[in-house]
Amino acid sequence: MSDSNIDPDITPVDPAAAxxxxxxxxxxxxxxxxxxxxxxxxxxxxxxxxxxxxxVTGDEPITGPQKSxxxxxxxxxxxxxxxxxxxxxxxxxIDRLQQKTGRGA
Numbered sequence: 186m187s188d189s190n191i192d193p194d195i196t197p198v199d200p201a202a203a204x205x206x207x208x209x210x211x212x213x214x215x216x217x218x219x220x221x222x223x224x225x226x227x228x229x230x231x232x233x234x235x236x237x238x239x240x241v242t243g244d245e246p247i248t249g250p251q252k253s254x255x256x257x258x259x260x261x262x263x264x265x266x267x268x269x270x271x272x273x274x275x276x277x278x279i280d281r282l283q284q285k286t287g288r289g290a
Contacts, residue, residue, distance in 0.1 A: 243273030251275040258282035 237243055247255070247270050255275055259266050262285045266278060283289030 237273035237276040243271055243276075245272050246270075247272055247275040251279065255279055255282070258286055258288065261286045261288070 247268075251272065252268065252275070255266065255278055258279060259282060262282050264282070270278070279289075
């Protein structure tokens with residue numbers, strides 16, 4: 186290949202400069218190595234969980250999965266709940282019914 190076929194807009198990579206560089210194409214930029222979800226928290230007071238009342242989407246209608254799970258929990262607890270609730274209300278009922286039925290955390 187002659188020099189006339191080289192694209193002037195492409196900067197050549199210096200192999201010495203690239204040495205030691207890591208490929209982060211598959212790593213999440215915000216997840217440190219070794220981080221897991223659902224494990225013990227080193228600092229239990231540091232939680233990303235928000236009260237459902239503070240959710241940005243809390244006023245949106247209940248989701249299908251929430252409705253299905255809430256239906257199961259309500260039946261097990263012997264309760265009937267209105268089906269037309271918000272995501273935040275559903276989350277609060279789920280938390281309460283999980284405690285009542287012994288399901289969940």
